[in-house]
Amino acid sequence: MIGHQDLAVRTLGPCRIDSPLAERLAARETTQHSVEEDDRILFDDTLSMAGTRGVPVDQLPSLEPGGPRKRIYFDPAKTRVGIVTCGGLCPGLNDVIRGLVLELCRHYGVRRIVGFRNGYRGFIPHYGEDVVDLSPEVVQHIDDEGGTILGTSRGVQDPEEIVDALERLAINILFVIGGDGTIRGAMEVVRVIQERGLKIAVVGVPKTIDNDIPYIDQSFGFQTAMAEATKSIHAASVEARSAPGGVGLVKLMGRHSGFIACYSVLAKDDADYVLIPEVPFALHGERGFLEHLRRRVEDRGHAVVVVAEGAGQEHIEEHEPGRDASGNVRLGDVGRLLRRLITEHLDDAKVENNVRYFDPSYAIRSVPANPYDSAYCLRLAHAAVHAAMAGRTEVIVARRRRRFVHIPMPLAVSRRNHVDPLGDLWMSVLEATGQPVRFE
């Protein structure tokens, strides 16, 4: 059970410098729309959960609110900032970089910001990467493009060497934009910073199109990626409905968590089946997926299947489970497997069929953020700057139940966010598709 110690945020020291934002904060108070800096945000949100704690209200587990502080730790004129993006692409990375730079320069008066190129390898001399000077002029229109102007990479780098680079460049604040791996990497960097007795803040902005970081509402870029995915579902549906025995099969990203598959199917209510890593399924037998699909094609003349890339891995026999440079398990191709098995099964049953396979893959994550995600990225960037200038470290900024909060990095990587097979989202998917609760 999560307790106070899991939610405690580390700081570099007391805030003794008046914030340039102090004047406009004077009238702030806790309301439905903002939380005063000394207030706390309750972790539990139901009576039953809070009730099981058995403690008075002021001892319930609570999160530190995000947002500007009246007094800050770093002196903006003397503060040097670094930014790095790591892991897979996600819509909105450039928006976050832009938001960080604009907030630092325009509102706090920070003048020295550098971007490290190509993820954590950008710190390591051996790779010979340059650093990029970042200013409001440089970042002004980068949000028009997908990707990250800094580049990104996978692959573990030595945290000692990363901190060497921070020291060489006299960096006071490092912003890391990345997923669970990036946050684990950042925790290693924090460990070395502490061992060396340095006062460098490390603040993360969580990035994952898979939406697999826990305790946050939804990660930035997710809505954009999901909206992109609906285009393939629509195309699959058109193809399926236009051919005798048409089956549209769409494989979407989602290694461990099927959020993109679920939400894009709800948005484009065209699919008959959604298969996700969280819900194992049987392929064969009377109550298996293939037989159900056969009956659906015979009844309706067509069907649309959406599968998350991490689903059904147990059915992939010939796959050698290697790992990528960061240690993530390489998945077998469930899309190709299903295409073959569906065709064979319908052929064997003498059901005329036309299986059309869509793998939009990188196309859903390399696009620019939509306006919703852009606004969200900007607000996350603001929250990250406020946290860092106030000396918070080893935290990510996140929105949880619509409040901006500071989540300690160890908590953010303590587990993955999954689609709950007993939860409301999966229930909605079952209602939308009409598929059975289990294929068994």
Ligand SMILES: Nc1ncnc2c1ncn2[C@@H]1O[C@H](COP(=O)(O)OP(=O)(O)OP(=O)(O)O)[C@@H](O)[C@H]1O
């Ligand atoms: N346990 C770890 N310790 C130190 N560094 C790590 C660790 N796990 C991952 N990293 C490093 O963090 C960077 C990003 O990790 P990874 O490639 O797993 O992507 P990610 O941040 O999880 O993003 P996503 O999964 O959304 O693509 C890589 O350079 C990787 O080597």
Ligand SMILES: O=P(O)(O)OC[C@H]1O[C@](O)(CO)[C@@H](O)[C@@H]1O
């Ligand atoms: O960019 P790569 O290394 O091909 O990794 C792809 C993976 O990255 C993600 O987009 C984010 O982790 C996953 O959905 C996908 O499996």
Ligand SMILES: [Mg+2]
């Ligand atoms: Mg990851």
